[in-house]
């Protein structure tokens with residue numbers, strides 16, 4: 001089983017700024033944790049990040065036929081992108097929406113997710129620990 005872990009805008013800065021919200025771990029640390037979780041689950045993963053909405057749409061399209069499902073931290077595009085929502089719908093792949101922070105405990109514009117209705121479920125508020133949790137949840141969903 002192959003899974004895609006896809007990260008959106010500014011997540012390349014993880015661990016370098018705003019540690020009170022996003023913690024001290026870098027995206028490379030998160031990738032290493034995802035690789036370790038994937039090995040335990042007996043799956044392979046592709047780990048990717050882009051700051052560009054269209055590139056994220058492309059990555060979702062390209063996941064069709066390659067990946068059984070997707071863990072997606074769409075970053076700020078979560079709250080704005082009809083294109084990402086349509087891409088998730090178009091792939092018909094199960095997608096777990098993931099956030100480091102609890103978006104409901106933050107500014108009101110972060111309370112709305114345009115992608116949540118087309119995702120299997122949402123994991124948020126657990127910092128970088130959410131990535132392994134999301135992979136486990138996705139693997140469990142696909143194994144049922």
Ligand code: CA2
Nearest residue numbers: 010011013014017018075076099100101
């Ligand atoms: O909590 C999350 O994972 C978010 O998806 C992160 C996004 C934010 O727009 C969403 O509302 C919630 C922002 C990612 C920015 O990441 C940074 C990391 C380090 C320093 C600055 C930004």
